[in-house]
Amino acid sequence: MRIAIDAMGGDHAPAKILQGAVEALALLEPGDELILVGDKAVIEQHVGAAIAGKPVRIEHASQVITMDDSPVEAIRGKRDSSIVKMVKLAKEGQADAIISAGNTGALVAAGVLMLKPLAGVERPGIAVTLPAKGGFVMMIDAGANPAAKPAHLHQYAVMASLYMKALRGIEKPRVAILNVGTEDEKGTQLVKDAKELIKADASLNFIGYVEGRDIPKGPCDVLVTDGFTGNVVLKVIEGWSEALVGAMTKELMAEGPELAAKFQPVMGRLMKRYDHEEYGGALLLGVQGTFLKVHGSGGPRAIKNAVGAAKAAGRLGINAAVEAHLAPKA
Amino acid sequence: MRIAIDAMGGDHAPAKILQGAVEALALLEPGDELILVGDKAVIEQHVGAAIAGKPVRIEHASQVITMDDSPVEAIRGKRDSSIVKMVKLAKEGQADAIISAGNTGALVAAGVLMLKPLAGVERPGIAVTLPAKGGFVMMIDAGANPAAKPAHLHQYAVMASLYMKALRGIEKPRVAILNVGTEDEKGTQLVKDAKELIKADASLNFIGYVEGRDIPKGPCDVLVTDGFTGNVVLKVIEGWSEALVGAMTKELMAEGPELAAKFQPVMGRLMKRYDHEEYGGALLLGVQGTFLKVHGSGGPRAIKNAVGAAKAAGRLGINAAVEAHLAPKA
Known part of the structure; x- marks a missing residue:
């Protein structure tokens, strides 16, 4: 290769x-x-x-x-x-x-x-891995295609499912669509139409909608969204993690450098788990x-x-x- | 009253x-x-x-x-x-x-x-406050209207600017649109059309696009977005904060309850700053x-x-x- x-x-x-x-x-x-x-x-x-x-x-x-x-x-x-x-x-x-x-x-x-x-x-999509309970969630698209159509979201589901199957040996990766609620009537027309396409594809293991709040709980293996929302989510997670860790470090230093030093290994272990360097990068599928x-x-x-x-x-x-x-x- | x-x-x-x-x-x-x-x-x-x-x-x-x-x-x-x-x-x-x-x-x-x-x-919007450097960012819409049109985003900018002016005494609140990048060609048609409407309104202090990563830095006073994206952002922030704090607590307890106890006041101060109870709730504008x-x-x-x-x-x-x-x- x-x-x-x-x-x-x-x-x-x-x-x-x-x-x-x-x-x-x-x-x-x-x-x-x-x-x-x-x-x-x-x-x-x-x-x-x-x-x-x-x-x-x-x-x-x-x-x-x-x-x-x-x-x-x-x-x-x-x-x-x-x-x-x-x-x-x-x-x-x-x-x-x-x-x-x-x-x-x-x-x-x-x-x-x-x-x-x-x-x-029809459209390539960027698959990124978000750390979650029990491993990670593969979110697609993280920004290749900001104005996605329902058919694109269906294709993302197919591509990322095959990727997760190959990568993790999961026979039928659980596929979800990112939405503002889990009820049927929630969301935009894009989300609703994509849901029908994905649900109708018997090769996919569709489990429904997932809310942003629940991503860290690892509710699915593949999380499908349009490139605009996916990119915003990825950047919000990044910015928020940085802000929280930065604020914590500042508070620790104010408390005393001794406590900060003791906290170092804890922070190290935590960061390792949330570390993008582990995952080998995002794949343009x-x-x-x-x-x-x-x-x-x-x-x-x-x-x-x-x-x-x-x-x-x-x-x-x-x-x-x-x-x-x-x-x-x- | x-x-x-x-x-x-x-x-x-x-x-x-x-x-x-x-x-x-x-x-x-x-x-x-x-x-x-x-x-x-x-x-x-x-x-x-x-x-x-x-x-x-x-x-x-x-x-x-x-x-x-x-x-x-x-x-x-x-x-x-x-x-x-x-x-x-x-x-x-x-x-x-x-x-x-x-x-x-x-x-x-x-x-x-x-x-x-x-x-x-034309459409009510939910204004929420996100903690940020130097105070907070008022994001609108956090989910009242998932399928927003450019004119709705313009009206959100007007309503939230008047609210921020009244609430904080900021004469000309800085208004930004949430986008996947800061360059002119970035984003969906909704974002681009909304930008033209907001820019053309001389009563507003439009400063451009803001990325999700930069929200905690407090780059603007009012952050305009559609209800789908805004709701996802709000919930991702919530879920991510919970997940990070939860993981940290677990790591601290593994390190020893003594360190966890010492860390308590630090965490308390931190949480207070990120505490939604301080802000009096989200307003349906x-x-x-x-x-x-x-x-x-x-x-x-x-x-x-x-x-x-x-x-x-x-x-x-x-x-x-x-x-x-x-x-x-x-």
């Missing part, structure tokens, strides 16, 4: 991203190859010695899309950026998987606009190849785990399963 | 709700009256002695809408419930303000379906009278603060200001 890594994307690029790539070498099997995409001189300076003689090649890209760049403008204007080059590699069949911690908007725009959708898929978005603040471990996830996704044949399910039958 | 309180609504009804009503007597001025709505015998049993000789009267209601009741069915089927009776009092001009900690869906349905909208208001929804878990303090908020809203003349702004000019 040929796995391309965006060496220039993310808050800790290039040093920590490249460190992660070097650590990920331990996961490679015979025939696997890493492709580091970015400024050749910079990459060689950082990890030239570490990758010598290893199955790694460098693909030079002279530009970088920053977090401040406007997504669509950036992928149009910066044709020689690491993101555009990396997605091109996937498009041209030169990479089987691509991994980046860079500008999410630009990455998704590049993925959606440049990569071929899988046969039968519905496009050719394997497309993983790592959190912008992701470090070496996040990159290494993303390489592991990419290999798993490839091995599990998610895309073939999606096409077998959704492609129009001849 | 005649303020009706639903004695039967909420997790701690009737005892704690009635205790709150008794405590709220301290806030009454000459001419004010509390109306306790619910089972007369139960109310008298709990607070008969405490309200004797005070400006309080009881309005008997033989039924209770529970948290499990389906909202629309409940308000149709339970015509003698405390919620329906209370909203009727407001409708018939017998109460100036109504307060309940009961079934949110049923309350809002009763409010929207039974109460007269203010002149010029856009209907005749003052309509306050208190959190289901609200106790005496929440009820007392809601009475204070109702008196403030009445004194501030929010509704008259909204009508002056939105009513069609003759």
Whole structure:
């Protein structure tokens, strides 16, 4: 498997991203190859010695899309950026998987606009994992497609169910739709129409509506929503966790540094459980190849785990399963 | 001012709700009256002695809408419930303000379906306060109107701005729209069209889009969104806070009860800052009278603060200001 890594994307690029790539070498099997995409001189300076003689090649890209760049403008204007080059590699069949911690908007725009959708898929969706009791909930879509239609939500349910089955061995993942209540009459027309489509698909294990409040309780394996709501939910969770932990740290320091020090390991264990670096990134489901978005603040471990996830996704044949399910039958 | 309180609504009804009503007597001025709505015998049993000789009267209601009741069915089927009776009092001009900690869906349905909208208001919206740096952010709509149109979002901006001005003395409250990014091209058509309407209204201080992640930083005074997204955001914040605090408590207990005990006051201070009981409830903006929804878990303090908020809203003349702004000019 040929796995391309965006060496220039993310808050800790290039040093920590490249460190992660070097650590990920331990996961490679015979025939696997890493492709580091970015400024050749910079990459060689950082990890030239570490990758010598290893199955790694460098693909030079002279530009970088920053977090401040406007997504669509950036992928149009910066044709020689690491993101555009990396997605091109996937498009041209030169990479089987691509991994980046860079500008999410630009990455998704590049993925959606440049990569071929899988046969039968109308819109790609971003599947993210939210920590929950007993494991995690896979929420889809986290922002690829803000103006979703009922048929898109049905396809998300299918794709994420196949992904969860492959990833966790759950025979019939429990599928729910995110809604403002659990009663039948609740919600928008989108939610109601999507419900009918999902309920009617006998291959899916639909369990009903789930409210935002109950997500941490792990009421379902797959949580379907439109990209606007999903993106807002993901960001609210992130912002709220940060705010709560920040406020707690401040209160602890006010109480005395001794208590703060004692609290350190507790906080550490807690954060580990809520740590996005564990999950190998968000998967853009519905496009050719394997497309993983790592959190912008992701470090070496996040990159290494993303390489592991990419290999798993490839091995599990998610895309073939999606096409077998959704492609129009001849 | 005649303020009706639903004695039967909420997790701690009737005892704690009635205790709150008794405590709220301290806030009454000459001419004010509390109306306790619910089972007369139960109310008298709990607070008969405490309200004797005070400006309080009881309005008997033989039924209770529970948290499990389906909202629309409940308000149709339970015509003698405390919620329906209370909203009727407001409708018939017998109460100036109504307060309940009961079934949110049923309350809002009763409010929207039974109460007269203010002149010029197309849809009522629920304004909730989210704790944020430097005070709070008033988010509207938190769920009264799941399928909002651009004009509704514009009216929310107007109503919440007038409310924030009256409540906090902010001359030109900063208004933002909740979106999946801050760039111009981001978001749904609803968000884009609402932006044009709000930007074009010179009476509003529009500052642009705000992402879910940034809400705790207090980037705006008024945050406008549709009722579906707003309701999901509110519930995600609630569920996430609970989950984080729960996980932390568990980790602390594992570390040893001594550390847990030391941490108690820190947690107490933190929770106080994030405490919904402080804010006097969510206001249903856009209907005749003052309509306050208190959190289901609200106790005496929440009820007392809601009475204070109702008196403030009445004194501030929010509704008259909204009508002056939105009513069609003759």
